Amino acid sequence: MTDRAATPRTPQQPRYGTRPTMKDVAARAGVGLKTVSRVVNGEPGVTADTERRVREAIGALGFRRNDSARILRKGRTASIGLVLEDLADPFYAPLNRAVEEVARDHGALLFNGSSAENADRERELALALCARRVDGLIVIPAGHDHRYLEPEIAAGVATVFVDRPAGRIDADAVLSDNFGGARDGVAHLVAHGHRRIGFIGDRPTVHTATERLRGYHAALDAAGLPADDSRISLGPTTPERVAAEAQRMLTGPHPVTALFTGNNRVTATAVRVLARHPRPVALVGFDDLELADLLSPAVTVVAQDAARLGRTAAELLFRRLDGAGEQPRQVVLPTRLIARGSGELPPADTP
Amino acid sequence: MTDRAATPRTPQQPRYGTRPTMKDVAARAGVGLKTVSRVVNGEPGVTADTERRVREAIGALGFRRNDSARILRKGRTASIGLVLEDLADPFYAPLNRAVEEVARDHGALLFNGSSAENADRERELALALCARRVDGLIVIPAGHDHRYLEPEIAAGVATVFVDRPAGRIDADAVLSDNFGGARDGVAHLVAHGHRRIGFIGDRPTVHTATERLRGYHAALDAAGLPADDSRISLGPTTPERVAAEAQRMLTGPHPVTALFTGNNRVTATAVRVLARHPRPVALVGFDDLELADLLSPAVTVVAQDAARLGRTAAELLFRRLDGAGEQPRQVVLPTRLIARGSGELPPADTP
DNA sequence: TAGAGCCTGGACAACGTTGTCAAGAGCGGG
DNA sequence: CCCGCTCTTGACAACGTTGTCCAGGCTCTA
Numbered sequence: 001m002t003d004r005a006a007t008p009r010t011p012q013q014p015r016y017g018t019r020p021t022m023k024d025v026a027a028r029a030g031v032g033l034k035t036v037s038r039v040v041n042g043e044p045g046v047t048a049d050t051e052r053r054v055r056e057a058i059g060a061l062g063f064r065r066n067d068s069a070r071i072l073r074k075g076r077t078a079s080i081g082l083v084l085e086d087l088a089d090p091f092y093a094p095l096n097r098a099v100e101e102v103a104r105d106h107g108a109l110l111f112n113g114s115s116a117e118n119a120d121r122e123r124e125l126a127l128a129l130c131a132r133r134v135d136g137l138i139v140i141p142a143g144h145d146h147r148y149l150e151p152e153i154a155a156g157v158a159t160v161f162v163d164r165p166a167g168r169i170d171a172d173a174v175l176s177d178n179f180g181g182a183r184d185g186v187a188h189l190v191a192h193g194h195r196r197i198g199f200i201g202d203r204p205t206v207h208t209a210t211e212r213l214r215g216y217h218a219a220l221d222a223a224g225l226p227a228d229d230s231r232i233s234l235g236p237t238t239p240e241r242v243a244a245e246a247q248r249m250l251t252g253p254h255p256v257t258a259l260f261t262g263n264n265r266v267t268a269t270a271v272r273v274l275a276r277h278p279r280p281v282a283l284v285g286f287d288d289l290e291l292a293d294l295l296s297p298a299v300t301v302v303a304q305d306a307a308r309l310g311r312t313a314a315e316l317l318f319r320r321l322d323g324a325g326e327q328p329r330q331v332v333l334p335t336r337l338i339a340r341g342s343g344e345l346p347p348a349d350t351p
Numbered sequence: 352m353t354d355r356a357a358t359p360r361t362p363q364q365p366r367y368g369t370r371p372t373m374k375d376v377a378a379r380a381g382v383g384l385k386t387v388s389r390v391v392n393g394e395p396g397v398t399a400d401t402e403r404r405v406r407e408a409i410g411a412l413g414f415r416r417n418d419s420a421r422i423l424r425k426g427r428t429a430s431i432g433l434v435l436e437d438l439a440d441p442f443y444a445p446l447n448r449a450v451e452e453v454a455r456d457h458g459a460l461l462f463n464g465s466s467a468e469n470a471d472r473e474r475e476l477a478l479a480l481c482a483r484r485v486d487g488l489i490v491i492p493a494g495h496d497h498r499y500l501e502p503e504i505a506a507g508v509a510t511v512f513v514d515r516p517a518g519r520i521d522a523d524a525v526l527s528d529n530f531g532g533a534r535d536g537v538a539h540l541v542a543h544g545h546r547r548i549g550f551i552g553d554r555p556t557v558h559t560a561t562e563r564l565r566g567y568h569a570a571l572d573a574a575g576l577p578a579d580d581s582r583i584s585l586g587p588t589t590p591e592r593v594a595a596e597a598q599r600m601l602t603g604p605h606p607v608t609a610l611f612t613g614n615n616r617v618t619a620t621a622v623r624v625l626a627r628h629p630r631p632v633a634l635v636g637f638d639d640l641e642l643a644d645l646l647s648p649a650v651t652v653v654a655q656d657a658a659r660l661g662r663t664a665a666e667l668l669f670r671r672l673d674g675a676g677e678q679p680r681q682v683v684l685p686t687r688l689i690a691r692g693s694g695e696l697p698p699a700d701t702p
Numbered sequence: 703t704a705g706a707g708c709c710t711g712g713a714c715a716a717c718g719t720t721g722t723c724a725a726g727a728g729c730g731g732g
Numbered sequence: 733c734c735c736g737c738t739c740t741t742g743a744c745a746a747c748g749t750t751g752t753c754c755a756g757g758c759t760c761t762a
Contacts, residue, residue: 021717021719022718022719026742031741032742034742034744040719047740050740064478064481064482064502066423066717066718066719067483067484069717069719069720070720071419071719071747072417072420072719072747073747074719074747086448087444087448088444088448090641092444093441093443096438100463104464109462111430112451112461113451114452131417131418132418132419133417154413155369155370155413271645289642291619291640291643291646292642374748377712383711384713385711385750386711389711391749397711416748417747417748417749418749422717425717426717
């Protein structure tokens with residue numbers, strides 16, 4: 001006697017309505033189970049009359065195939081997972097959308113979740129998705145050790161990292177040219193006469209932050225300018241910290257005449273600080289902002305193409321799923337300097 | 352002879368690595384299948400020594416439970432689906448995140464996808480999610496007929512609509528006070544002396560657009576001001592159309608002295624048009640914008656709390672899943688007028 | 703020491719689907 | 733008229749898990 005033998009069609013949880021199965025459809029249509037399966041999946045070998053009877057039964061019962069069972073049987077789930085830092089961050093929204101579009105083109109559904117910049121949460125989420133047997137995983141890493149994914153990758157879960165490379169494993173990654181973008185942005189300021197340029201970026205544990213800082217140094221080096229640690233600040237991108245650091249760099253005996261800000265959140269805060277500052281200060285920010293062109297001065301930015309990042313990663317993922325078994329590769333996408341005014345301000349006279 | 356009997360542990364698709372199952376773990380640990388299940392699920396009735404042996408085997412084989420099979424057996428999937436208009440729209444990003452947080456608190460994973468304002472695509476996506484047997488569905492409707500969801504809801508898929516009500520079925524919905532918000536925004540302009548106020552909104556098929564238009568009319572009525580159709584424009588929110596309509600309203604013999612814009616996209620375009628306009632024109636927009644406070648003049652908005660919208664909907668969904676079987680209800684959340692400057696400009700003299 | 707009771711562990715069916723295989727019907731050609 | 737062919741159809745096992753139930757070993761008490 002099993003758990004359901006006594007009351008054949010009454011589910012254990014009564015509030016969860018009972019759903020018809022192929023068996024029910026078959027019984028009602030007076031055909032075999034497999035025939036229903038054939039009709040549902042559009043397989044050949046069913047006469048028009050039989051098909052009609054089956055379709056009638058399907059309609060009458062409101063049957064919908066249970067894809068969980070299908071997945072179990074077939075092995076592939078036609079779903080992929082996206083683990084990103086924060087679904088609410090405007091930078092990641094287009095990336096998310098781009099991944100979704102590609103998934104849709106390949107008939108796959110998309111799971112997603114935020115790691116909230118927390119390595120444990122990233123891990124927990126990624127593994128939960130693997131337990132659901134997603135076919136592939138796109139991860140914007142929060143942590144720096146992704147060895148926990150090794151068994152999954154070995155088991156066939158295609159995995160692509162975006163925006164930041166994987167830690168301690170060899171895996172596909174799609175990145176922006178953070179180094180080159182930052183170098184170009186800072187060089188732009190240098191070209192407009194600035195010699196004391198501040199850099200405010202994300203915490204040094206974030207790969208993109210250090211890459212952008214490298215670009216900053218490279219631009220200064222190329223111009224023969226000295227780097228001064230007091231003009232460099234890496235840390236949390238909370239408005240409080242960023243505003244305080246900006247204020248600090250703007251005052252003192254040798255204030256900066258220009259700021260390079262390491263991401264969209266930092267830039268937004270910097271714009272607020274500069275708006276209240278008496279002296280004009282040049283600004284170039286990494287990441288584009290909505291309405292950046294309408295501020296005065298309009299904000300010059302180094303823009304990355306978030307949608308393209310997402311699209312490229314997803315396409316690479318599906319190529320892997322289709323059997324492309326080459327070595328893991330890193331794809332680096334270019335950034336684009338958009339000069340709008342704030343980066344073209346000349347150095348202001350300082351007191 | 353079945354499909355796998357000949358080569359017991361070689362999957363049909365060779366590129367998809369073989370994964371160990373509980374059976375494999377049991378064999379390796381020298382215990383029964385059910386004992387492994389007990390260990391994996393933390394069920395009591397396993398001695399410390401047996402548990403250790405099982406855990407060792409799990410580690411050695413890199414076993415991870417197949418949740419697809421678990422789902423099939425248990426009935427509940429611990430996942431919910433979110434169908435929204437556009438994952439990339441900054442307005443929906445915080446909503447998405449809020450839903451995800453609540454889902455996480457309830458141990459559920461989140462599927463999501465964009466309908467791209469297309470009713471067919473909404474339907475296709477929602478039904479695909481139902482086929483995956485999500486426990487619940489949160490939908491930002493694109494279409495106006497949701498009867499297709501009736502069998503699903505009857506079968507126990509908890510369903511909550513957000514931002515716009517469901518069409519032709521009685522279902523839970525969480526909405527913003529679009530009518531009241533628009534009325535307050537327009538009244539704000541009236542209070543600052545405006546008598547010719549333009550309204551540019553989304554297409555009349557979008558519920559929020561017509562509600563906001565109702566609010567516009569209500570505010571004019573309350574002030575005893577006549578409504579003039581030439582100052583009202585509903586349609587696609589493409590920059591081209593919005594810019595053209597704004598221009599049209601700003602010129603001619605009786606130009607508007609103020610604009611009320613029906614959503615974030617319209618507002619952004621209107622700001623661009625007004626920035627180039629010789630005469631100051633007051634502006635109040637529905638939906639807050641990032642950096643709105645930094646524009647000059649700063650943009651006065653009627654803000655909705657997208658995160659709260661999402662959170663409320665998700666909490667309602669999980670209450671339903673926990674068995675709250677009351678009548679469907681509509682929850683209306685308040686909006687908030689944020690005066691920043693652009694709405695407080697007095698009417699400019701017109702030629 | 704025997705009987706009762708508890709604890710641990712395993713055999714088995716079932717969740718709803720799909721792949722394999724075989725059986726029966728219908729039909730044409732030798 | 734029968735053989736063999738094609739075409740349609742259905743029976744059955746299996747995917748990997750969990751729930752039920754039973755068996756055997758152990759402890760405890762009388």
